[in-house]
Amino acid sequence: MTGILGRLRSIGRGTVVDSPEGSPRRTARDERKRTYNLFEAAAVYVAACVEDDQDRIDEAAAWVSPEALSFGVNELACRAVVALARERGESPQVVARTLLGLPVA
Structure with missing residues (x-):
């Protein structure tokens, strides 16, 4: 069983959690101790949404509270719009409206 459910079921049993090749194997206890930064x-979460990867969306959403995730997604959106605006030499408002397919006001 893979994904978050498999990891949750393995916690407390001391089982080994799957890890990418070449990386050290982690136990379920190590996985439980892992804390995730909201960013x-x-x-x-956003990258998984773009790739339509529901398993990864669910996994990332479980790492932090819904409020923290919302704040992080908002901050990511703001930073992305600012970066694109600088790159394009446009205002953040123009870039945001363009990305959303809205007419430029």
Whole structure:
């Protein structure tokens, strides 16, 4: 069993959690102790949404509270719009409206 449910079921049993090749194996106890930064959760969540990866969306959403995730996604959106605006030489408002397919006001 993979994904968050498999990891949750393995916690407390001392079982080994799957890890990418070449990385050290972690036990379920190590996985439970792992804390996630809200920005890390937001980055994974947004990237998973773009890739339509529901398992990864669910996993990232479980790392932090819904409020923290919302804050992180908002901060990511703000930073992305500012970066694109600088790159394009446009205002953040123009970039945000363009990304959403809205007419430029």
